[in-house]
Amino acid sequence: MGEETIIWKLGSMAFHGKTLVMTWMVMVAVIIFCLIGVRKLTSGSPGKMQNVLEMIVDLVNGIAHGNLGSEKGRVMMPYLLSLITFVFFSNMWGLLPNFTFKVFEHLHIEFAQLDKIFEGSSFMSPTADINTTLALALLTFILIIALGVKYKGRHYFGHFFEPNPVFFIIHVIDMLSKPMTLAFRLFGNIYAGEVLIGVILMLPGVWIFAGAPFDAIWLAFSIFIGCIQAYVFTVLTTAYVAQAVVSEEH
Numbered sequence: 449m450g451e452e453t454i455i456w457k458l459g460s461m462a463f464h465g466k467t468l469v470m471t472w473m474v475m476v477a478v479i480i481f482c483l484i485g486v487r488k489l490t491s492g493s494p495g496k497m498q499n500v501l502e503m504i505v506d507l508v509n510g511i512a513h514g515n516l517g518s519e520k521g522r523v524m525m526p527y528l529l530s531l532i533t534f535v536f537f538s539n540m541w542g543l544l545p546n547f548t549f550k551v552f553e554h555l556h557i558e559f560a561q562l563d564k565i566f567e568g569s570s571f572m573s574p575t576a577d578i579n580t581t582l583a584l585a586l587l588t589f590i591l592i593i594a595l596g597v598k599y600k601g602r603h604y605f606g607h608f609f610e611p612n613p614v615f616f617i618i619h620v621i622d623m624l625s626k627p628m629t630l631a632f633r634l635f636g637n638i639y640a641g642e643v644l645i646g647v648i649l650m651l652p653g654v655w656i657f658a659g660a661p662f663d664a665i666w667l668a669f670s671i672f673i674g675c676i677q678a679y680v681f682t683v684l685t686t687a688y689v690a691q692a693v694v695s696e697e698h
Contacts, residue, residue, distance in 0.1 A: 465565060467572070469562075469565050470573070470574045471574040504533065508529050508682065511528065511683055515686045531682055532681075538574040538580070539678055540671065541573045542570060542571055542573030545569065546566060546571060551566075575634055580635075582631040585626075585628070592692045596692035607619065626684075637677050645667075
């Protein structure tokens with residue numbers, strides 16, 4: 449979106465400062481959301497937040513058990529719940545207005561370039577950075593191999609040579625393409641949405657008011673896309689792991 453990339457350096461390592469800050473904020477938001485939801489757990493008449501959490505758990509439970517079976521699905525539940533919640537909150541984060549009101553800029557606080565990190569009219573979605581989505585996809589890649597070896601042992605690698613050893617390179621390409629498509633699909637959808645929102649916010653005031661209905665429709669569409677992408681990322685992660693761990697007779 450034409451914004452300057454904020455780089456933090458630690459020795460020879462470089463980090464995207466804005467992405468890290470937004471990721472930490474999302475993590476805090478997820479923790480607060482979960483704590484509120486479980487604050488008054490009851491088996492009787494649950495509150496609204498508990499209902500929301502139970503809906504998320506039921507959704508992920510259906511995905512996990514439907515693809516992996518009861519035992520393996522139970523093992524994957526904590527990770528999948530964390531994944532879908534984090535991705536959803538990350539997708540939504542870029543739609544929130546910057547409620548810091550440029551306080552860092554007004555107070556001339558330049559520590560860690562916080563004045564530049566919070567200078568926009570809205571926040572940034574961590575998933576609008578390819579580094580975040582690649583990291584999440586890499587976790588899926590590691591899970592595929594680790595759980596494949598755990599449940600199938602050395603026989604897991606046998607499928608790379610089926611039905612004929614000449615197909616080895618094809619299976620390797622297929623394996624490597626899974627995290628790549630996961631990462632770029634999520635990044636592309638969220639980044640494109642933030643680019644258009646940024647363009648809309650740069651329009652002169654008269655056009656903002658005239659285009660208010662369109663803005664509302666686009667915001668609703670962005671929320672819908674954010675939800676869908678969180679669901680798709682979780683479903684594909686589960687499906688890819690299932691291909692590695694579930695035997696053919698399952």
